[in-house]
Amino acid sequence: MPPSLQHVVHACASALSAAGAGFAMTRGGGVWEPLFSSGPAATELDELQFTLGEGPSAEAVTSGAPILEPDLSGTGADRRWPVFAAGATERGIGAAFAFPVGFGAAQVGVLTVYRHERGALPAELLQDALVYADALLVLTLDHRSGIVTDADQLIEATFSARRAKVHQAVGVVAAQLAVSITDAFARLRAHAYSSGQSLQTVAADVMAGRLRLEADTKETGSQHAELEQEDDS
Structure with a gap:
């Protein structure tokens, strides 16, 4: 079975031992929209960010840089995203990591990984997340290869x-x-x-x-x- 955006999101969540992962599509002006998730937990968290208009995904879209928050219960997260951080913590999420999916000006989305455990991503898992973000970019843009024609x-x-x-x-x-x-x-x-x-x-x-x-x-x-x-x- 050929790989798909959904497969990549599921594989990312599994490889990073995450509570869930989600992929949101972006448009101009910082507009973004949840598209795929690895399961109900990630869907709920992505929708919470979209509803509130705050969180690591929104910040990654705006900044164009990875947003790595190792402790959603800490004062830093509380100052950046007061409502989202509290909501995620209530749902048992300790950390969130958002990675822009794109190359240069060609930004197509954001991959967000949620983990129960607080703490920074180990270097090898951080590299894995970046690989999955690149895979999402390839599958989104390379429709000439026939990998995901639709x-x-x-x-x-x-x-x-x-x-x-x-x-x-x-x-x-x-x-x-x-x-x-x-x-x-x-x-x-x-x-x-x-x-x-x-x-x-x-x-x-x-x-x-x-x-x-x-x-x-x-x-x-x-x-x-x-x-x-x-x-x-």
Whole structure:
């Protein structure tokens, strides 16, 4: 069976004795989107980062450099990503390592590895992670070789579908509350985090009319918002 992006992510998690690993696709302007993961734990952590807009994956995309955090319970991680670090620690994750997938300006994604154990990656495991990041790059870009002929189409379809749903929901909330797109997006993210749901689920509820943000919203911070969940009936 030919290798695939999904295979590489699973192999990376296994080789690094990780709690999980995830691959997110990037677009211009620091936009990124979870795409593949090795299992439910990594999926949840990737979605948590995407919902919050903070974490090692987001920072790796912005900086273009590996982000190696050996202790998510430490003060350094708490200052960099206060909400994500607390959420990951609550889920039993001690360390997280994010590696940009790309070469020079050709950045296509980010590979993030989550480990239960606190501590830096040993040198040999760090080298392994970089090899897996390179493998993801090759499989994403080299569609001429026939290794993964549908990789580009799959990535584009997944990315577009997820982004379209969220953008549509943001537009609905912005129109309902007469607020900016930025404020509407912040409120969706706040509700997703406070309710323990993914941003995709919240967006789907908004579009289906099951969720409506109250006009009179009282916020105590960027992560708090009052929303009205309408009955399914």
